[in-house]
Amino acid sequence: MTGFLWMRTVFSSELKKMLSYRVDFWVQFPAMVLIQIGLAFFLWDSIFELQNITKMNGYSFSGLMLYYLMVPLVDRILRGVDMRFISSEIYEGTLSRYLIYPVSFFLFKYLQHLAQFFISFLQFILTILLFVMIFGIPDEFQASPQTVIMGTFLLFTASIMYFIFASIFECVAFWADNVWSLLVMLRLTIFFLGGGMIPLNFFPEWSVDFLNYTPFPYMAYFPIRAYFGLIPFDEFLKGAGIIFFWILSLALLLRILWKKGLLSYTGVGM
Amino acid sequence: MIKVKNLKKTYRVHKKNPGLKGSIRSLFNRKWTDKNALKGVSLRVEEGEILGLVGANGAGKTTLVKILAGIIHPTSGDVDVLGYNPFRRQTEFQKQIALIMGQKAQLWWDLPASDSFLLLREIYRVPVAVFKERLDFLVETLSVRDQMNIQIRRLSLGERMKMELIAALLHAPRVMFLDEPTIGLDLMAQKAIRDFILDYRKKHNPAMIITSHYMEDIERLCERIVIISEGEIIYDGSLKKIVMEYAVNKVITARLDKNGPAMKHDFPSDLGEVLAMDDDFIRVQVSREKVPESASLILSRYPVIDLSIEEEDIGTVIESILRKGIS
Secondary structure, eight states: OGGGHHHHHHHHHHHHHHHHTHHHHHHHHHHHHHHHHHHHHHHHHHHHHHHTOSEETTEEHHHHHHHHHHHHHHHHHHHOSOTTTTHHHHHHSTHHHHHHSSSOHHHHHHHHHHHHHHHHHHHHHHHHHHHHHHHOOOTTOOOOHHHHHHHHHHHHHHHHHHHHHHHHHHHGGGTOSOOHHHHHHHHHHHHHHTTSSSOGGGSOHHHHHHHTTSSGGGGTHHHHHHHHTOSOHHHHHHHHHHHHHHHHHHHHHHHHHHHHHHHHOOOTTO | OEEEEEEEEEEEEEEOOSHHHHHHHHHHSOEEEEEEEEEEEEEEEOTTOEEEEEEOTTSSHHHHHHHHTTSSOOSEEEEEETTBOGGGOOHHHHTTEEEEETTSOOSOTTSBHHHHHHHHHHHTTOOHHHHHHHHHHHHHHTTOGGGTTSBGGGSOHHHHHHHHHHHHHTTOOSEEEEESTTTTOOHHHHHHHHHHHHHHHHHHOOEEEEEOSOHHHHHHHOSEEEEEETTEEEEEEEHHHHHHHHOOEEEEEEEEOTTSSOOOOOOOTTTEEEEEEOSSEEEEEEEGGGHHHHHHHHHHHSOEEEEEEEEOOHHHHHHHHHHHOOO
8 A cells, every 4th residue: 555655645746736836727727718718709609690590500609608618628627737748858858767766657647647637627617617607507508417427437538548648749759859839739639629619510420420439529529518418328338438449549559659769768958 | 786798878869050051951851970978888886885987078977877777778788787677677676776966856846855755755665764764864964954845946056965865865775876966066065965975875885876077076985986988988996096007297395494595486397397386385296207306306406394295186187087098
C-alpha cells in the first residue's frame, strides 16, 4: 500500500498548485466560457431569427446554448495538464529527473492530469447548474441519474484517450525542434471533428458514420449528448467499446514512440 | 560499483548555414553532422571512492554522467552500475542512485521543499522513522530549517542547492553523480556543501562521481581524477601523482629583508617568470631543472630571510594539460 502513497501526493500537490494560482484559475475559466458562448449566442440567434425557426436538427435555441456552454467545459476537462506537458520537459532537459526516479513518467503526468480533471469537472457541474437555474431546462435535455453516470463515464475515458493522444504528439519533440504548431493543429482538429464548432448531427450522415469510428466524436459531442440523455444504452456500449479500442491502440503506439524517443533523447540543458 | 568499458556516444547534430537563406535551405535540404561526445571511455569506480571528472566544456563529462545515470543511451560499449544496465532503468537500480545537477533544478519549482521531500519519501519508499531522522540530520547540518516551507522558486541559489542535496540523499544512495554541485555558490556555501559531501562519504561509503569547473571542489573532495578531452580519457590517476608527473614548473617564494642592501628589481627571464615582486618578497615560477640555479641566484642577489620551493598548484597543472594535452 505504501507504494501507492506517492500517487496520492502527486494528485494532491497538483490540486494545491492549481489552488495557489487562484487568480488565474478563476479569471481564465469564466473568460473562456463567456467568449465561447457569446460567439455562439450571436451566431445562432441570427440564424434562428433569419430562418424564423424554433428548432434546428433537434436543438432548440436554449439547447444549443447549453451545448455550446458544455463544449469549452468538456474541452477543459479533457485537456487537463497544460499543452506541452511532455515536449517542454524534453526541450528543457527536465525529463531527466523523471528518468532517474523509480516511478513511471506517464503515471506521474497522468495523476497531474487527473487532478486537473477533478477540478475542471467540478467547474463543469457548477456551471451547468447555474445555467439551469437561470435559463431553465431546455426541452431536449432529458438528463437522469443514469445519463449523468453514462456521461461522466464517457468523459473520464475520453480524458484518458485524450491524454494518450496528446502524449503521442508531444513525443514528436524527441525528433522535431518545435511541436507547438502540431499541438495546435491537434486541438483544432479535435475541436472541429469532435463537434466543438458545430454539433456533429449538422454534418452529412456519411461523414458522421465515418467519424464515429475515429476518436474525435468521443472527445466532445458524444459525452455531451450522453449528458443530454440522447444516447441510447446500446449506442453508449458501442461508443465505450470504440473508446477502449482507441485507448489500447494509442497506448501501444505511444509505448513504441516513447521507447524510440528515449534512444534519441540527449538531456539537453543539463 | 561502476564499470565502463569502451563507451562511445555519438550525437547527430543538425547543421544550418547562417541567415534567412540558410534557414530556407535547411527546410528542404537538412544537413547533419556526427559529434563524437565519447570515443571509447573505460573506467571503474569502487565503493567509497570519489572520482573527479575534469575537462573543458563539451569534453564529454556530462554525457558520461548522463549515461551512467540511465538518462541517455550509449551508442556502444558496456556500462555496469551496481550490477545493472542503467538504461534499462530498473526500479531497484533507480532506488540506489542519485543525481544532482547544479545547473538544473530537480525539485518541483512550485512546491515548498518540505512537500517535495515528502513526495520523494513516498517515491523511494523510505520508512517514516528513517525519513524523519535523515531529514532532521540533513536540515540541521545544512542549516536550512527556516527555508523548508518556502516554494523552491523563491529560494536563493545556495539554498536551492542545499535542498537539492537533501533531496538526493533522503534515500541514502549507494552511487551518486554530482554535476557541478557548487556552481554559482558563494564561498561559504561551497565550503558547506564540500564538507557535507565528505561527511556523507564517511558515514555511508557511496561511490561518487563529481564534475566541476572549480578546482577547489576537485582538490578537496577527490583522491582520484579522470581528465577527459574531446571524448577521450587522457589521464586517470591520483591527484598527487598528476602533480608529480605533469607539473613542469615549481614556484620559489623568498621573503626579503626590507632594511637590507638595495637590490636589483629584476629576474633573468631565461630562468623563469616573475609572478609577484615587492620590497619584501619575490615569487617566481621556474622549470624543475632550473630550480637550483634560480634558488642560488635569489640567495646571492637578494637579502633573503626565508625561502620556500613549492609545487605548482593542481589547478594550473590540470589547466595546462587541458590546453596542451599530455605529452
